[in-house]
Amino acid sequence: MEASESKLKQYSLGVLAHLLLLLAWYLFVRLGDVPKFVMPSPGDTLRALFVPDYGWWTNTAVTATEIFGGYSLALAVGVVLALLFTWSKTLESLMLPLLVTLNMIPKVALGPLIIVWFKYGVFPNAMMAFSIAVFPILLTTARGLREVEPDLLDLVRSLRGSRWQLFTKIQLPGALPYVFAGMKVAAILAVAGAIVGEFLGSDRGLGYLMLQVQVTLDTPAMFMAVILITLLGMLLYGLVLLLERIFVAKDARVS
Amino acid sequence: MTVDAFIHLSGVTKSYKAGRKQHLAISDASFDVMPGELVALVGPSGCGKSTLLKVLAGLHTHDGGTVRIGSAKHPFDPARDIGMVFQAPLLLKWRRILDNILLPAEILGLPMAAARERARGLMAMVGLQGYEEKYPYELSGGMQQRAAIARSLVHDPKLVLMDEPFGALDALTREKMNLELLRIWKESGKTIVFVTHGISEAVFLGTRVVVMTAGPARMADNFQIDLPHPRTLDMKTHESFGVYTRRIYKLLGME
Numbered sequence: 001m002e003a004s005e006s007k008l009k010q011y012s013l014g015v016l017a018h019l020l021l022l023l024a025w026y027l028f029v030r031l032g033d034v035p036k037f038v039m040p041s042p043g044d045t046l047r048a049l050f051v052p053d054y055g056w057w058t059n060t061a062v063t064a065t066e067i068f069g070g071y072s073l074a075l076a077v078g079v080v081l082a083l084l085f086t087w088s089k090t091l092e093s094l095m096l097p098l099l100v101t102l103n104m105i106p107k108v109a110l111g112p113l114i115i116v117w118f119k120y121g122v123f124p125n126a127m128m129a130f131s132i133a134v135f136p137i138l139l140t141t142a143r144g145l146r147e148v149e150p151d152l153l154d155l156v157r158s159l160r161g162s163r164w165q166l167f168t169k170i171q172l173p174g175a176l177p178y179v180f181a182g183m184k185v186a187a188i189l190a191v192a193g194a195i196v197g198e199f200l201g202s203d204r205g206l207g208y209l210m211l212q213v214q215v216t217l218d219t220p221a222m223f224m225a226v227i228l229i230t231l232l233g234m235l236l237y238g239l240v241l242l243l244e245r246i247f248v249a250k251d252a253r254v255s
Numbered sequence: 256m257t258v259d260a261f262i263h264l265s266g267v268t269k270s271y272k273a274g275r276k277q278h279l280a281i282s283d284a285s286f287d288v289m290p291g292e293l294v295a296l297v298g299p300s301g302c303g304k305s306t307l308l309k310v311l312a313g314l315h316t317h318d319g320g321t322v323r324i325g326s327a328k329h330p331f332d333p334a335r336d337i338g339m340v341f342q343a344p345l346l347l348k349w350r351r352i353l354d355n356i357l358l359p360a361e362i363l364g365l366p367m368a369a370a371r372e373r374a375r376g377l378m379a380m381v382g383l384q385g386y387e388e389k390y391p392y393e394l395s396g397g398m399q400q401r402a403a404i405a406r407s408l409v410h411d412p413k414l415v416l417m418d419e420p421f422g423a424l425d426a427l428t429r430e431k432m433n434l435e436l437l438r439i440w441k442e443s444g445k446t447i448v449f450v451t452h453g454i455s456e457a458v459f460l461g462t463r464v465v466v467m468t469a470g471p472a473r474m475a476d477n478f479q480i481d482l483p484h485p486r487t488l489d490m491k492t493h494e495s496f497g498v499y500t501r502r503i504y505k506l507l508g509m510e
Binding site for chain 1: 334349
């Protein structure tokens with residue numbers, strides 16, 4: 001009982017903090033008499049949603065596709081590569097240092113190249129999200145798969161357990177918390193990747209819309225776009241947390 | 256050599272390369288373990304006692320001498336007949352206690368319904384009844400080690416190898432676990448080889464103590480402990496207990 005009560009208190013404080021921020025925002029604009037093009041009020045921002053020309057729904061759908069598409073691909077490629085590394089030590093020694101170096105490339109710098117290679121559109125932006133999200137997933141998963149207690153290895157070997165048993169019963173479930181730790185970092189990065197892609201060159205999406213309304217100094221619409229992008233990020237992050245809650249035992253979660 | 260010895264070691268040597276130098280981990284270990292005995296291997300760090308345990312487990316090969324486990328009356332299957340307990344409980348965080356205990360049965364492919372029954376029985380024996388569905392983090396260190404002991408017995412091995420299983424526990428819990436181990440040993444009738452650097456622990460637990468010294472690693476003594484069973488804590492104040500411990504202290508050059 002007590003635990004759930006303190007949980008409830010924790011949640012309400014979290015909600016309260018958000019409401020306070022909204023209130024502060026409202027009061028700042030209202031009392032400070034801030035011009036709308038510098039900072040719109042919460043009401044103005046909400047009203048921007050009703051400008052039909054902006055195609056909010058389509059643009060949000062486009063950005064969401066880029067984020068979720070790039071992220072899913074990053075998850076699949078990152079985990080599969082990490083698995084390959086555990087099966088071949090040589091492959092790991094060959095590839096891992098290279099990947100660490102590639103990870104050092106600021107992915108934003110690849111933007112213009114990606115556009116040259118793939119033209120404008122949803123796909124290059126998804127690739128942008130992918131390229132930025134794949135590394136944390138790959139690196140944490142590879143690390144998680146490597147972290148097997150030597151004594152645990154001995155225990156399995158003393159029972160003449162197979163490589164496959166070691167993998168399915170110990171390595172893989174043991175690596176899951178690490179996979180999720182990587183996935184959480186990657187979730188935030190994937191959103192940034194998609195938006196940067198849209199900034200650099202796109203004809204659709206919330207990032208593209210932001211550049212369009214910037215020209216007309218429609219600040220409320222820019223605010224709204226940022227809010228929608230944030231919501232998309234929260235949706236992805238929340239989904240990852242939900243999956244973690246289902247698949248990873250409480251004590252094993254890496255925060 | 257005794258004909259019905261369960262373990263027969265004679266002139267066992269083991270060395271490994273440390274840089275360019277051959278380092279002798281075991282030089283001439285020779286002793287027998289009778290079926291149902293609890294032999295304590297005692298010595299300082301680096302005396303090769305853990306290495307010897309791994310040789311017995313078939314995890315390390317030995318360079319010279321004879322290692323024979325099993326006899327005509329007590330046949331020994333190296334894949335099935337070894338249970339291991341380490342200093343850390345090494346429970347899998349994502350498995351409930353009962354499922355942790357079942358791990359060896361799964362690896363060996365034993366019939367699971369029977370193994371489950373057996374695991375429940377073992378949990379009762381080690382004093383963990385009611386904790387079947389708990390996760391490891393919900394148990395104290397001593398309780399986790401009890402679970403590890405139950406896990407080492409689930410496939411009904413003939414030989415249980417313990418590598419400083421109570422080394423990480425606090426002094427009081429350790430004494431309690433010593434008594435528990437003696438009870439479990441009596442009830443299960445297993446042959447146990449117990450590695451420790453605790454001199455009084457070795458004398459208290461062992462039917463026989465094998466003393467090993469470091470630098471150079473060698474077997475220094477091997478003698479029977481003629482204290483009655485069941486052992487009780489007040490035996491530690493008996494004169495003969497002191498005679499045994501002094502004998503070991505002397506061998507280890509601490510007197």
